[in-house]
Amino acid sequence: MTPTDQFQTLQPRPIPNGSAWAALVSAGIGALGFGILTDLSECSARAAKLLLWYRPAGSLSGVAAGAILFWIAAWAVLQMMWKNRRLEHQRTLLAVIIALSLAALVSTFPPFYELLGG
Secondary structure, eight states: OOHHHHHHHOOOOOOOOHHHHHHHHHHHHHHHHHHHHHHHHHHOHHHHHHTOSBGGGBTHHHHHHHHHHHHHHHHHHHHHHHTTOOOOOHHHHHHHHHHHHHHHHHHTSHHHHHHTTO
């Protein structure tokens, strides 16, 4: 076996991409968390009172902080699950991220949460 034969039989190792996808999917989850908490604070006086963490900012302080907590928790869990993996279903993951982002965008519009009773 010649040295060139040895190099021809080596297969390149796939580069893990799980950490990048964990960051992207968790951003979508955090955005959706922001939308859900916005809807809750607008539709329920009790939820708005619970989300009042800093009086000058109103319930937006709790909504923003809660969304950040959703994002960090999702990122931590997904990072632990995917950090050394090569995820192959990239189109599916991209579709999930787009769906989460669109749901977050729609849920923060006043006509949407007025439909829910806000």
